[in-house]
Amino acid sequence: MNMNDTTLCEIIKNIPGSINVLKSYDINVYTNLRKTLNELLVVEDVIKYSDMIDKLNDLSRDNKELLKFCDIPHQELIKHIITNFHIKHRDQLNQAIELAKRVEITHYEHPKCPIGLSDFLEAIANELYSHMEKEEQILFPMISQGIYPDGPIFVMEQEHDDHIQALSSLMVLVNHLELHEDACQSWKKLYLLLEQFESDILTHIALENNILFKH
Ligand SMILES: [Fe+2]
Numbered sequence: 001m002n003m004n005d006t007t008l009c010e011i012i013k014n015i016p017g018s019i020n021v022l023k024s025y026d027i028n029v030y031t032n033l034r035k036t037l038n039e040l041l042v043v044e045d046v047i048k049y050s051d052m053i054d055k056l057n058d059l060s061r062d063n064k065e066l067l068k069f070c071d072i073p074h075q076e077l078i079k080h081i082i083t084n085f086h087i088k089h090r091d092q093l094n095q096a097i098e099l100a101k102r103v104e105i106t107h108y109e110h111p112k113c114p115i116g117l118s119d120f121l122e123a124i125a126n127e128l129y130s131h132m133e134k135e136e137q138i139l140f141p142m143i144s145q146g147i148y149p150d151g152p153i154f155v156m157e158q159e160h161d162d163h164i165q166a167l168s169s170l171m172v173l174v175n176h177l178e179l180h181e182d183a184c185q186s187w188k189k190l191y192l193l194l195e196q197f198e199s200d201i202l203t204h205i206a207l208e209n210n211i212l213f214k215h
């Protein structure tokens, strides 16, 4: 992967952990999803950010999250994905919806209150649950039998891009998870949970796109 010519969307969905590297260098990932690093960084920036590019290259070459699943049978990987991502996402989103409702009701007058968050999370949950159900009921049983159908895999990959788009709108709504000083415990818990969800769903997508859907 030539890092400079790759869009931020491709980077975050193919390299688990890359979102944290980009964020730690104050790159505004979600408002620049379609831009490549070359388009985003001017020449002086490229020198300034060479450290970051090295870190992204290292992660891309030697990604533990992906490498540990390269050689295991796909039946095993499916079990891992269902337990560690599908079941976990349902739990994360259900919890996040409850916390968002609490924050929205208690702090509706606060200027930083993410009004509409619980509804938006419900919409994300509906899309994601329907996607995961299609995988669990149709695609994963086929892959378990050694069948890798192009059409359904293409549709799932398109839906992964939709999830990243939704994640992008979510991050704008929650002010990129920036907490203000007087945030209450529920608010803090909610943003921590959403940060974990963001990292998990990107790893989930990377595992499916790069390993499970390839044969
Ligand atoms: Fe999945």
Ligand SMILES: [Fe+2]
Residues within 6 Å of the ligand: 131, 135, 156, 160, 205, 208
């Ligand atoms: Fe998926």
